[in-house]
Each structure stands twice: as C-alpha cells, then as structure tokens.
Amino acid sequence: MSVEANESRGPVRRVTAAEVAQGAGVSRSAVSRAFTPGSYLDADKRTRILKVAEQLGYRPNRLAAGLQGRGRSNLVAVLVGQLANHFDSDFQAILLEGLAAMGKWPLVILAAPEMIEEDILGVLGFPLDALILRGGSVGAPVVDYCSKLGIPLVVSGRVMDLPGVDSVCGDNIGGAEAAVGALIARGRRQIGYLGGPADLFSDAERRAGFHSAIAQAGLLPAATCSADYSFEGGYAAVAGLLGQAPALDGLFCGNDAMAMGAMAALREIHGRAVPEDISVVGFDDISIACWPGIALSTVRNDARATVAEILSLLASRLAEPQRPGRVVRIPAPFIARNSH
Amino acid sequence: MSVEANESRGPVRRVTAAEVAQGAGVSRSAVSRAFTPGSYLDADKRTRILKVAEQLGYRPNRLAAGLQGRGRSNLVAVLVGQLANHFDSDFQAILLEGLAAMGKWPLVILAAPEMIEEDILGVLGFPLDALILRGGSVGAPVVDYCSKLGIPLVVSGRVMDLPGVDSVCGDNIGGAEAAVGALIARGRRQIGYLGGPADLFSDAERRAGFHSAIAQAGLLPAATCSADYSFEGGYAAVAGLLGQAPALDGLFCGNDAMAMGAMAALREIHGRAVPEDISVVGFDDISIACWPGIALSTVRNDARATVAEILSLLASRLAEPQRPGRVVRIPAPFIARNSH
DNA sequence: GGTCTATGTGAACACGTGTGCAGATTTTGC
DNA sequence: GCAAAATCTGCACACGTGTTCACATAGACC
Known part of the structure; x- marks a missing residue:
C-alpha cells in the first residue's frame, strides 16, 4: 500500500485516518478522537492508535480538518515589502514570532513592484484568519473581497481609514x-x-x-x-x-x-x-x-509594540467580527546617540 | 443569508459555489467549470456566473479544492533562522520571489531557539508540496515524517546526506x-x-x-x-x-x-x-x-544561485518523487574590496 | 441524411476530516 | 440497589470543491 503510493505520479498520497483505524483495529472516529484534545477515548485504545499512527507516519490533514464545521485554518497572510529594507526584516521576524505564539501559520507574500492585483487576490482563496498588510500597496478590490469573504484586514505602517479595517502606525x-x-x-x-x-x-x-x-x-x-x-x-x-x-x-x-x-x-x-x-x-x-x-x-519605530498591537487587534477582530475599524498610533520617541 | 452569516460567532462563513449557482440560475458544476481553465462551458453562462460571483464575493476555497483528487496545495513551508542575520533576510526575499514565480505559497516558520520539535512537526499537517530548511535545526523525527508523508525536503546552507533529501550549500x-x-x-x-x-x-x-x-x-x-x-x-x-x-x-x-x-x-x-x-x-x-x-x-555566498538550485531541485523532486537525494555546491568566489 | 467529432450539461461521487447523536457501559452518590 | 451522571463508542452527516460519466446538442464531413 505505502510502497504503491510512493511509486505513483502526482502528489504522494498521505496515510489516512481510515488506514490507522484498520491497523489499530478501531473505528475511524476513535482515530479522530485520539488527535482531538478533550475527546472521550479509552486510554489503552488511545495509546494503540498513537503508536500505529507514528509507525505509518500519519498526521491529521489540516486542509480536511479546516474544511469542517466551524474550525479555523489558522492561516494568516502577511504582505511584506522589500526585505532589503532593514526595518522590515527586523519587523517581520518579530511578527512571525508573535503569530507563531498565537498558533497562526504565516503565508508570507512578497509585494514585488511588478506584482499585479490578481496575484494578491489569489491568496484570498485560502480561508484566512486574517490578512496583514505591511508592504506593497493594494487597491479597492482587495479591501472589498476581504470584506465580502469575512477576512480581517490589519494594516501596518500606514493608516487605512475604512470600515472594518484596523491600522497600526508609528507616530x-x-x-x-x-x-x-x-x-x-x-x-x-x-x-x-x-x-x-x-x-x-x-x-x-x-x-x-x-x-x-x-x-x-x-x-x-x-x-x-x-x-x-x-x-x-x-x-x-x-x-x-x-x-x-x-x-x-x-x-x-x-x-x-x-x-x-x-x-x-x-x-x-x-x-x-x-x-x-x-x-x-x-x-x-x-x-x-x-x-x-x-x-x-x-x-524609534517600535516594531515590538507595533506587532503587539497588530496581534491584539487581530484577536479582538476574530472575537468580534463586526467591531468598527480602529487606528492605533505607536509613540515614536527620539533616540539620542552620537550623530547629532 | 449573507447578513445572517456576518452576525454569527466564529469564522464568518464564505459564499459557496452553491450560492453562486442559485444566484446565476445554473448548476454548481457550472460554477466550478467557470473557474477551471479549459473546461467546457457556454460563454454567456460563464459571464453570468462570474458576475454573480463577484457580486457575492465568491472565490473558490483552496482548502476544499486541495482536498480533492490529485491536486496540489502549492503550500511550501520554509523554516528560516533569525532574520536579524542580514544574509538570511536577503536570501529570504529572493526565495519568496522564486516561490511566487512557481505558483507556490510560502508558509514561513521562524526557527526560534526555544522552538521545540513538535512545533515544527505541526506544519506537516498541511499537505505541503515541500519543506525548505534554511534555518534552525531539525532532528530525525522531522526527516522521518517528511519521508512518510511524502513531503520533499530541501536543505539550504548545510548538507544533509540522507536518502531522498536534497541539499544546496555554498562552497x-x-x-x-x-x-x-x-x-x-x-x-x-x-x-x-x-x-x-x-x-x-x-x-x-x-x-x-x-x-x-x-x-x-x-x-x-x-x-x-x-x-x-x-x-x-x-x-x-x-x-x-x-x-x-x-x-x-x-x-x-x-x-x-x-x-x-x-x-x-x-x-x-x-x-x-x-x-x-x-x-x-x-x-x-x-x-x-x-x-x-x-x-x-x-x-560571495550567492543567494540567487542558491535559490535557483533549490527551486530546480524542488521541481525535479515533484516530477520524480523517488529520485535519489542530491547535494549541490555553489561556487563561493572571493570579492575584493577595500578591507584587505 | 447519416455518421463522427466537439461542445455542453447536471447528477453523483470522492477527497479526509470533526462532530452530533443514539445507544451502551461504567462510575458516582444517596 | 437504584437513579443520575459521566464516559465511551461507531454510524452517518456535513464541510466545499473538481472530476467522471452518461446523456444531449451542434457542427463538420462524406
């Protein structure tokens, strides 16, 4: 079975919960329950299932799981500008760290100058938890689609004063x-x-x-x-x-x-x-x-404080989708060193 | 319907193909065909469908589509090190650009020092087209799972001489x-x-x-x-x-x-x-x-040449999953300036 | 006019998961 | 010992898509 799948063309087929169920002599539901925290499942049965899963190399398919019920994909698209800009690469590292701490998976899109709008719209095919706009520029269609698709839009480094759009910007x-x-x-x-x-x-x-x-x-x-x-x-x-x-x-x-x-x-x-x-x-x-x-x-353009606000606004938006858009300004203090 | 959905808790429900079909007076198959290049569909019907789709804010759900048949998710996980390292931020920009040109969506994971293996394994729940290892360190479980899940592993900046693993490294x-x-x-x-x-x-x-x-x-x-x-x-x-x-x-x-x-x-x-x-x-x-x-x-540690090789190896791996692992060395010439 | 090819169509299926539900069993409290 | 609550279980459903298939229609060719 496994050998056969590995010899086929196209994507290699992953092991499914049904195969684990067969190997462990349980139902497929039991396999699902073994990977769902807080589910009722006999402890011995759970141990058996996890062992077979590891042997077969099974992990639940996030795409399938995300499709189901009221689950979230936890995917967050981040549109970044040119990372050769040193502020932006520092900023991105902090943002990625913050998103990981929230259990979000960042889809990073580089806003190259020749990028057309349709390329950006492409990412909206994923049922994103949010779109964070750090770099590049987007027009009305992206904002419109985000609204219609119910994808929260958080803007950083500029102010976009539109209904339902949140902005964080240094002073x-x-x-x-x-x-x-x-x-x-x-x-x-x-x-x-x-x-x-x-x-x-x-x-x-x-x-x-x-x-x-x-x-x-x-x-x-x-x-x-x-x-x-x-x-x-x-x-x-x-x-x-x-x-x-x-x-x-x-x-x-x-x-x-x-x-x-x-x-x-x-x-x-x-x-x-x-x-x-x-x-x-x-x-x-x-x-x-x-x-x-x-x-x-x-x-100082405080990347840490900016990211903290972005993540806070995002959490607030996910809890309350109809909340009005907010604009948050981060203080930008003078840092005296030796060049002046 | 749309108003009702927007007032519910949890993820806002996206417009489905079925709703577009209803609005355009066609079958759901027709809607799918309108978004599938090369499908047979009457031109007038297609125009009608696309118009309704845009009005309702419909885009095909990539999660659902990726689940189906032999499609690829086009998701590529990229494990990066600390971006405060200037070489790495330059490198990442070039890599993101290259992946976009290939139609891949990069899931960027920052390999923070305190990150544990289970965090990295988490991304393997996505049916990735590949995992590109640029930073951080991974142990045997990640390599093992990639193999079992059929996820191509491409390593950059070091050599990992394992079956089915490709490496690109400067000389x-x-x-x-x-x-x-x-x-x-x-x-x-x-x-x-x-x-x-x-x-x-x-x-x-x-x-x-x-x-x-x-x-x-x-x-x-x-x-x-x-x-x-x-x-x-x-x-x-x-x-x-x-x-x-x-x-x-x-x-x-x-x-x-x-x-x-x-x-x-x-x-x-x-x-x-x-x-x-x-x-x-x-x-x-x-x-x-x-x-x-x-x-x-x-x-010179040639980021462009390195990325080009990574993408080439990835394309080759997707076409031929059972190909033996390769190690590619990029020449590293001396660049004379004024410090020596 | 008949046959073959190209285009068009909707119904039904499969993809891989988490969950609701009804029924079964075990545990707890009086 | 009995009733209530907790735990456990598998079946069937739903999620939203692209594809296959059988059937229908239109166009081209002899």
Whole structure:
C-alpha cells in the first residue's frame, strides 16, 4: 500500500485516518478522537492508535480538518515589502514570532513592484484568519473581497481609514517633530529634510512633521529632496542638498539607511565632520543604528509594540467580527546617540 | 443569508459555489467549470456566473479544492533562522520571489531557539508540496515524517546526506581558502580566524578551509576564536585575538557582520588601520558589505544561485518523487574590496 | 441524411476530516 | 440497589470543491 503510493505520479498520497483505524483495529472516529484534545477515548485504545499512527507516519490533514464545521485554518497572510529594507526584516521576524505564539501559520507574500492585483487576490482563496498588510500597496478590490469573504484586514505602517479595517502606525509626525526639535536644541538652524519616495504614506507624515517643527521654531526649511529610502539614495542625495544649502548644519532623514548613506557621503566626499560640522538624524532605529562607528541618532519605530498591537487587534477582530475599524498610533520617541 | 452569516460567532462563513449557482440560475458544476481553465462551458453562462460571483464575493476555497483528487496545495513551508542575520533576510526575499514565480505559497516558520520539535512537526499537517530548511535545526523525527508523508525536503546552507533529501550549500571550504589566499597574496603572515558558533555546519567548513589554506602556505594559525555571527560578537572578539597574536596582520571572519564588528573595534579601540595595518575579510557578501565606508572584502555566498538550485531541485523532486537525494555546491568566489 | 467529432450539461461521487447523536457501559452518590 | 451522571463508542452527516460519466446538442464531413 505505502510502497504503491510512493511509486505513483502526482502528489504522494498521505496515510489516512481510515488506514490507522484498520491497523489499530478501531473505528475511524476513535482515530479522530485520539488527535482531538478533550475527546472521550479509552486510554489503552488511545495509546494503540498513537503508536500505529507514528509507525505509518500519519498526521491529521489540516486542509480536511479546516474544511469542517466551524474550525479555523489558522492561516494568516502577511504582505511584506522589500526585505532589503532593514526595518522590515527586523519587523517581520518579530511578527512571525508573535503569530507563531498565537498558533497562526504565516503565508508570507512578497509585494514585488511588478506584482499585479490578481496575484494578491489569489491568496484570498485560502480561508484566512486574517490578512496583514505591511508592504506593497493594494487597491479597492482587495479591501472589498476581504470584506465580502469575512477576512480581517490589519494594516501596518500606514493608516487605512475604512470600515472594518484596523491600522497600526508609528507616530511619524510626532517622531519627526522630536527629531527636528533635537537638532534645534543642538543649535542647528540650517536644517534640511532628506525624504523617501513621495508616494509613500510614511514620507508624507515625516515630511509634515519636519515642516511643522521648522515652522514652530520660526525657521524655514534649508533644503529638501526625495530619495528611495536606501543607503545609496541617501549617499547620492547629499550633493543636491548641499547645493541648495551650502551652510546646512542639520539633516533629518526619512529613514536610517538614508541617514547612514548621507553620513558616509558627508564624511568621505564633502569633508564634513558628523556631528561636529553637521548633525544627522534618521528614522526607524534599525538594528544597525546602534553599531559602534555608526551610533545613529534616530527616532524609534517600535516594531515590538507595533506587532503587539497588530496581534491584539487581530484577536479582538476574530472575537468580534463586526467591531468598527480602529487606528492605533505607536509613540515614536527620539533616540539620542552620537550623530547629532 | 449573507447578513445572517456576518452576525454569527466564529469564522464568518464564505459564499459557496452553491450560492453562486442559485444566484446565476445554473448548476454548481457550472460554477466550478467557470473557474477551471479549459473546461467546457457556454460563454454567456460563464459571464453570468462570474458576475454573480463577484457580486457575492465568491472565490473558490483552496482548502476544499486541495482536498480533492490529485491536486496540489502549492503550500511550501520554509523554516528560516533569525532574520536579524542580514544574509538570511536577503536570501529570504529572493526565495519568496522564486516561490511566487512557481505558483507556490510560502508558509514561513521562524526557527526560534526555544522552538521545540513538535512545533515544527505541526506544519506537516498541511499537505505541503515541500519543506525548505534554511534555518534552525531539525532532528530525525522531522526527516522521518517528511519521508512518510511524502513531503520533499530541501536543505539550504548545510548538507544533509540522507536518502531522498536534497541539499544546496555554498562552497564554504573553497571560499575560505580563496579568502585566506588573498590575505597571503597581500603578504599577510600572522593570520587569524574569527569563527561562528562551533556547532554550526557553516563554521565547521569555513574553519576547515582556513586551516587548509594556512597549512598549504606552510604557515601556522596565528589566532582563532568563536563568536555568535553578530557585529557585537565580532567587535568583542578582537581583544582576545590580539591577546593571542599581538602582531596579527590578517583576519578571516566567518561572516560579514562579525568582520564589520572586528573592523570597528580594530579602528576605534585598538588603534589599528584597516587595511593598512591589518587586513580583514568576511564571508557572505551581504548587501551592506559594498556600502562606501565599509567596502568589505568578502566571499560571495550567492543567494540567487542558491535559490535557483533549490527551486530546480524542488521541481525535479515533484516530477520524480523517488529520485535519489542530491547535494549541490555553489561556487563561493572571493570579492575584493577595500578591507584587505 | 447519416455518421463522427466537439461542445455542453447536471447528477453523483470522492477527497479526509470533526462532530452530533443514539445507544451502551461504567462510575458516582444517596 | 437504584437513579443520575459521566464516559465511551461507531454510524452517518456535513464541510466545499473538481472530476467522471452518461446523456444531449451542434457542427463538420462524406
């Protein structure tokens, strides 16, 4: 039987509960009960069943079990952006850990730029416990289908103010204001903003926070530009910023990688000492930021707190599907190190 | 009906094919056919069905479909290590992309240190197309169950020479030899090795390559020690290495993060100029290695080539389940930058 | 016009599970 | 010892799909 199955084409057929039942001389129900905590089953019979199951290599088929009654699949789709973004890879690890602790299985979908909507909709064929949106961008059809399919949608890193959609987002504005405040407290007056891609939610809020803090202090922005949130983007952008404001003495960057690139360019190409001649501040507090030699002053985008909120919102949504959507903001404190 | 379902407790019930059939005035078979490419179905009827399906928010349930006949779930479990390891997060992105291109859905399991075997076995309840082992460690029960369940097992980053198991691994020995060769070609004669955790496969092979190249050149190892493959570990290990060999002039590190930590410590604490006083070489060629200001000489652990082999082996295994296990080695060339 | 091929159709089946239910047995409490 | 409660058991059902099969219809060819 087993030998025969292994020689066939297509998926190898798994051992079924019926085969275990035959081997142990019990009913198939008894096999099911042996794998269902809290079921009534004679202890000796249970031992016999588990032994045969292990010999035959039987495990209940989660697909079949998930189909039945009011069970949950426990599958959670997570749409992530480019993991080359260091904040996102740190974030994902914490999220995966949290989901595992909840007994959820994460289906991770990488939102590549060329990915079309139909590819994303494809995952909705699984009866997901939730869709967590961390990266990429989704349009109305995905939101609509989630609603119709009863799949909870939790958004991270931006706010999607729609009925039944939950969002968790760092306080970008407050964090940016704190960062610029620290530059001003250092006596910096020619302060620039090196931003991320202009179409991103995070950039819009961090840029707004920059402008608000500058205005609050009665200053004008010395220089602004956009790059792609990468080290290389930050490195290359410094020339343009210095062209706009040769006397630039403070730079707030929309994320840490760009801040590191900018620091490198300032030191290596433009002969500026950081922080003596010019202060540089980043955003996110990625794991590299605290490395000696980098010691970047930055704003903490608290991945742990964000994940905790996501999971809390998810649990709450599963318990109460009709609950109104919530928006949770995570404080984004300034972290002082040596770059400013 | 839909309103009623949305008010119930537990999972919200999805729209079924039967409901679409009723709404479109056709049989349930017709609905199934509308979603099965190549099936015979009248075009007008098909249009009507797809319209009703979209209105009701119907998508075929992948769990139910996967249960049926010889279909595949297309689920692939990927066991990953700590993503704080930058090579691993780069690698994962490439792997996810490749799996998506194959039409596979990745179930990503983070192999946390405290994870017990039963947690890993849990994922085998899904009728997986494959289990890809990238991180963590698994014992005999997982390998045994994969075999019995007919789940293909592909290992990456180490060699698991077992029947039916495929492995893809960089040429750690050859890469280490090339790195040490480059140090020797630079005239370095007091050469040390800063290794990773001693129980890891990668460390054992890189260490062996170090010793073999040193012996080949008629030298003795000047200093060796082990750290935890992190920047901080490398940073802290330098004192011990210099204690063993105060005249150390070349250092081969088991991975890039440790090499970066070592460089920082050499420059900041020990007053050594890199590469003028001492050459430092890493392993893996993570994305940060080429950043200006770091410019690390290293050995390329080719994630793209590795993923390509993994996917190729997987496709081959699915086509031919009884094929003998294969071991594929990926060349690991030396990448010369400015640290040596 | 008759035969063969292609297209179309719905009923019934199978996939592998957990559960409800009726009946049987054992245990507990008075 | 009796009644009630707890435990145990297998049968049959439902879950939501894709496929097979027998039958029906339309089109092409001689």
